[in-house]
Amino acid sequence: ARWTVDDGWTGGEVVPFAPISLSPAAAVFHYAQEIFEGLKAFRHADGSVWTFRPEKNAERLQRSARRLALPELSTEDFLASLTAQVSADEPWVPAAGGEDSLYIRPFMFASEAFLGVRSAHQVDYYVITSPAGAYFPRGVQPLVVWVSDSYARAGAGGTGAAKCGGNYASSLLGKKEAAEHGADEVLFLDSETHTSIDELSGMNVMAITKDGRILTPELTGAILEGVTRDSILQLARDRGLEPAEQKMSMDWVTENIASGEITEMFACGTAAVINPIGEFRSEKGSWTIGDGGSGAVTLQLREELTGIQQGSVEDRHGWLHKLA
Ligand code: PMP
Known part of the structure; x- marks a missing residue:
């Protein structure tokens, strides 16, 4: 059209x-x-x-x-x-x-x-x-994610919150760097301090904690406001998981993965809906989340959201729109 x-x-x-x-x-x-x-x-x-x-x-x-x-x-x-x-x-x-x-x-x-x-x-x-x-013809596959120290996706006051082609051009080199380190995807940190996590090249990121919270980086203006992100926060609320949008430093994330406080992490977006993250890699080391597989809460949220989209789970929030 x-x-x-x-x-x-x-x-x-x-x-x-x-x-x-x-x-x-x-x-x-x-x-x-x-x-x-x-x-x-x-x-x-x-x-x-x-x-x-x-x-x-x-x-x-x-x-x-x-x-x-x-x-x-x-x-x-x-x-x-x-x-x-x-x-x-x-x-x-x-x-x-x-x-x-x-x-x-x-x-x-x-x-x-x-x-x-x-x-x-x-x-x-x-x-x-x-x-x-x-997206996963052979069952859900956890991602290995490279944490980029060299590049940021978008800066404060820039176009990070817009879905514009230029943002994707600027993330390609980070993706290439990730592939060179044997990773599937790249996680970008904030452009100012290179400490807090922003998002992947085409997905938002979330963590689930042992005490039943679901955490995701706050919308700083450098992060794309994902429709999937917003929907998962709502489904999490419905399940009594307490969602929090907050600044999360990568050091804090890796410490909490190591201590077992963070039990699951996943990436989310329209293409994969929810993609578990099994491992982070960076110049500083590597961290396996849980047993490196797909977490139970992650898979339940994925089931529910894909079910709503496919019409097999009740659309409680009136999210579906008929096209034909
Ligand atoms: N971040 C980026 C950079 C993206 O390209 C996408 C995909 N549109 C997302 C997050 C997830 O957004 P959505 O859930 O609306 O697909």
Whole structure:
């Protein structure tokens, strides 16, 4: 689906999937004025197609737009764009009863051609989709996570809280460094002191303690406000786990892993939903969490959240939105 803005959004029609023609001087190529979102659509047992909390993605796209000096798309137009595209792609939505989904990628970029540094007046917004298999086709696999001392993902006052392409460009080298150390993922620390944990390259991070608390870094402006993060904090509250959003230094985390105070840790985001963390590695050493496997509370929260998304667990909070 394609929309353009010049003086207010126009278009909104579904067009065939095809290359986009842009001037080599289009602002997005030079100044990275681009933002995006990521959601999944699931088929339920009765054949209908649903997505999860898209209003949260609409609001985040609006916040990202403000930060990147792009025009905001209303929640109503955002939801209409998802309905239009997913209705057109309905045959591609996988069968009900599993974690297979149709991944939805809305994105907005500056298409105006000019070479000066200013916000563009001409902007395009598209939605594309792709069928996505289960994140863990062979059962949930705990992550080995490298703690990056060299790089930060985003700085205070920067674009960390926005979902913009540039943030992902800046996290690629950290991911490469992680792979060189045999790790699956990278954990970024805050850019100012390099002591407190921020998030992974595409997931938020949480810890569960022996005394039944669930801890996650507070939203500092350098962390992406994950829809999954918010949903897990709510499900945790429902279960009587006491959630706390707080600054967590990596030293504090490793001490509490070593003492057994932290019993489970996991990463969370739309793609994996919840991915247990089995081990942290850094220049200073390595720390195995619990027995290095998938924690019981982690797996229960994952079951519940994936169940709500797939329509097999009651949607107590009214999180589902019908698309087709
Ligand atoms: N942090 C980053 C940097 C991400 O890219 C994502 C994925 N959108 C998340 C956290 C998790 O956000 P969500 O739960 O909304 O997918």
